Amino acid sequence: MIRETNKVDLLHKNYLQSLKVEKRWVRFYQGIIFLLFFSSWEISSQNRWIDPLIFSSPSKIWNLLIAKMQDGSLVTNLGVTLTETVFGFILGTLLGTILAAILWWSPMISKILDPYLVILNAMPKVALGPILIVAMGPGYPSIIAMGAIISIIITTIVVYTSFKEVDPNYVKVLQTFGATRFQCFKEAIMPASFPTIISTLKVNVGLSWVGVIVGEFLVSSKGLGYMIIYGFQVFNFTLVFLSLLVIAVFATIMYQLVELLEKKLIKE
Amino acid sequence: MSFLTVQKIHHTYFTKDTSATALSDISLAVEEGEFVSILGPSGCGKTTLLSIISSLLPPTQGTVLLENKPISTAKNDIGYMLQQDYLLPWKTIEENILLGLKLSKQLNEKTKLAALSLLKQIGLTGVEKQLPKQLSGGMRQRVALVRTLATEPKLLMLDEPFSALDYQTKLKLEDLVSQTLDEFGKTAILVTHDIGEAIAMSDRVFLFSPRPGRLHKTFHIPEELRKVPPFEARNHELYSSIFQTIWKELESLDQRNE
Numbered sequence: 018m019i020r021e022t023n024k025v026d027l028l029h030k031n032y033l034q035s036l037k038v039e040k041r042w043v044r045f046y047q048g049i050i051f052l053l054f055f056s057s058w059e060i061s062s063q064n065r066w067i068d069p070l071i072f073s074s075p076s077k078i079w080n081l082l083i084a085k086m087q088d089g090s091l092v093t094n095l096g097v098t099l100t101e102t103v104f105g106f107i108l109g110t111l112l113g114t115i116l117a118a119i120l121w122w123s124p125m126i127s128k129i130l131d132p133y134l135v136i137l138n139a140m141p142k143v144a145l146g147p148i149l150i151v152a153m154g155p156g157y158p159s160i161i162a163m164g165a166i167i168s169i170i171i172t173t174i175v176v177y178t179s180f181k182e183v184d185p186n187y188v189k190v191l192q193t194f195g196a197t198r199f200q201c202f203k204e205a206i207m208p209a210s211f212p213t214i215i216s217t218l219k220v221n222v223g224l225s226w227v228g229v230i231v232g233e234f235l236v237s238s239k240g241l242g243y244m245i246i247y248g249f250q251v252f253n254f255t256l257v258f259l260s261l262l263v264i265a266v267f268a269t270i271m272y273q274l275v276e277l278l279e280k281k282l283i284k285e
Numbered sequence: 286m287s288f289l290t291v292q293k294i295h296h297t298y299f300t301k302d303t304s305a306t307a308l309s310d311i312s313l314a315v316e317e318g319e320f321v322s323i324l325g326p327s328g329c330g331k332t333t334l335l336s337i338i339s340s341l342l343p344p345t346q347g348t349v350l351l352e353n354k355p356i357s358t359a360k361n362d363i364g365y366m367l368q369q370d371y372l373l374p375w376k377t378i379e380e381n382i383l384l385g386l387k388l389s390k391q392l393n394e395k396t397k398l399a400a401l402s403l404l405k406q407i408g409l410t411g412v413e414k415q416l417p418k419q420l421s422g423g424m425r426q427r428v429a430l431v432r433t434l435a436t437e438p439k440l441l442m443l444d445e446p447f448s449a450l451d452y453q454t455k456l457k458l459e460d461l462v463s464q465t466l467d468e469f470g471k472t473a474i475l476v477t478h479d480i481g482e483a484i485a486m487s488d489r490v491f492l493f494s495p496r497p498g499r500l501h502k503t504f505h506i507p508e509e510l511r512k513v514p515p516f517e518a519r520n521h522e523l524y525s526s527i528f529q530t531i532w533k534e535l536e537s538l539d540q541r542n543e
C-alpha cells in the first residue's frame with residue numbers, strides 16, 4: 018500500500034517536472050523571437066537595408082525614450098491617454114451593460130429599439146469623431162466619449178443576448194420564492210452572464226484604445242495619439258514608433274488586469 | 286371552505302401556430318394538513334397544474350384560492366419544488382438552500398441554522414461549501430428539497446421529487462418527508478409516476494387522464510395505511526389491493542387512448 022502511494026507521488030512529481038520544463042522552453046523561444054526581432058531591426062537599419070528615416074531603429078527609439086522621460090513629456094502624454102482610455106473603457110462597458118439591463122427589463126423597449134441597435138452597431142463609430150469634438154469641445158470629454166461610444170453598442174448587444182439566453186428555469190425557481198423582477202436580475206440573470214460580461218471587457222480594452230487614439234489624432238493637442246500625428250507631420254518616425262511601443266505595452270497591461278479580474282470573479 | 290380550492294381550471298398553451306389544451310375543467314379541494322398525490326401519464330398536465338397553483342402561470346380560466354384568498358396574495362405560503370433541481374450553479378450549496386429565505390427576507394441566525402440542520406437530516410453533511418456541480422443528481426434533488434422546505438411554506442408542492450434517487454434513498458426520504466410534514470401539520474401535493482409512492486404517502490390520490498388533462502378519479506387511502514409511515518404502508522396487507530385498483534384504472538386510461 019505504502020509502495021503504491023509512493024509510486025503515485027513519484028509519477029505526479031515527474032508530471033509537474035515535465036510541465037515546468039515545457040514552460041521553460043516556451044519562455045526561451047519567446048525570448049529568442051524578441052531578441053531576433055529587435056536585433057535584426059537594429060542591424061538592418063544600421064546597414065541601411067531598410068530606410069532608417071522611415072523605420073528608425075531600436076537604439077534611436079531607446080535614446081528618444083530616455084530623452085522624453087527626462088523632459089517629462091512622455092509621462093504627461095501617457096498619463097493623458099491612459100486616463101482617457103480607462104474612463105472610456107469603464108464608461109462604455111458600464112453604459113452598455115446598463116442599456117442591456119433596460120432592454121431585458123422591458124421586452125417592449127427591446128423590440129422597439131432592435132432595428133436602431135442594428136444600425137448603430139453597423140455604423141463606424143469613429144466617423145462620429147468630428148461631430149463629437151465640435152459638440153463637446155476639443156478636450157478630455159470628447160475623447161473619452163470616443164473611447165466609450167465605440168464599445169457601448171456592441172457591449173449592449175452581446176450582454177443583452179446573454180441575458181436573454183439565461184435558462185428561464187433559474188428565474189422560475191426564484192419566482193417560486195416570490196422574487197421580484199429586480200431580485201431575479203440580481204440573483205440569476207446577472208451572475209449567469211458574468212462570463213460574457215468579462216469577455217466583452219476584454220474586447221472593450223482594445224476598442225477603447227482605438228477610440229481614444231483616433232480622438233487624439235483629431236484633437237491633436239495632447240496624448241500618445243497626438244505624438245503619433247505630430248511625429249508623422251514633422252517626419253520624426255522614431256517618435257511614432259516610440260508611441261506605438263508605449264501603447265502596445267500599456268494596452269497589454271490593461272488586458273492582463275482584466276484577465277486578473279476574470280480569475281477573481283469566476284471561481285472555478 | 287377548504288384550505289386549498291381549485292375551481293374550474295382550464296388551461297390552454299398558445300404558440301404562434303398551435304394551441305394545446307393542457308387542463309380541462311379541473312376542480313378539487315385539499316384540506317389543511319392533508320397529503321394528496323397527483324398520478325397520471327406523462328403530458329396530462331400535472332406540472333401545469335402546480336405552476337398554476339403556485340401562480341407562476343396564470344390559467345386561461347378558473348380560480349385558485351388558498352385559505353379563501355386568491356393565491357397571488359399568498360406567494361410566500363406556497364413552496365414549489367420544480368421537476369428538475371435547478372440549483373444555481375454559481376452559488377454554494379449553503380447559499381442555494383438559503384435562497385428562498387433571503388428572497389423573502391426571512392434570513393436570520395435561527396432560520397439559517399434550521400435550514401442547515403435540515404440538510405444534515407436529509408443525509409448531506411459537509412457539502413455546504415461545495416458547488417452544485419460537485420454533487421450527484423440525487424444529492425442535488427435533496428438539496429432542492431431542503432431549499433423548498435427551508436422557507437416553511439404552509440402548502441408544499443413537490444413535482445416528482447424522488448425520481449432521480451436510488452430505491453433505498455427514495456424509501457428513506459419518503460419516510461423523512463412524511464414525518465417532517467406530519468410534525469408541522471403541513472399540507473402537501475405530490476406529483477409522481479410511482480403508484481406505490483402515491484399510495485404509501487398520501488391521504489388521497491387524484492388520477493389524471495391525458496389529452497386534455499382531466500381529473501379522472503379520486504382514490505381515498507384507508508385509515509390503516511395513512512397512520513403508518515410510507516415504508517410500513519408499502520408492506521401493509523391493504524396496499525397491494527389498492528395498488529391493483531389504481532393499476533387497472535391506469536391501464537383502462539391507456540386503452541382508451543389507443
Ligand SMILES: Nc1ncnc2c1ncn2[C@@H]1O[C@H](COP(=O)(O)OP(=O)(O)OP(=O)(O)O)[C@@H](O)[C@H]1O
Nearest residue numbers: 298299305306307326327328329330331332333334
Ligand atoms: N410551455 C408550454 N408550451 C406549450 N405547450 C406546453 C407547455 N408546457 C406544457 N405543454 C403541454 O401541455 C401538456 C401538459 O404538460 P405538463 O408539463 O403539465 O405535463 P406533465 O403531466 O407534468 O408531464 P410529465 O409527467 O411528463 O412531467 C403537454 O401536452 C405539453 O406538451
Ligand SMILES: [Mg+2]
Nearest residue numbers: 331332333368
Ligand atoms: Mg411534469
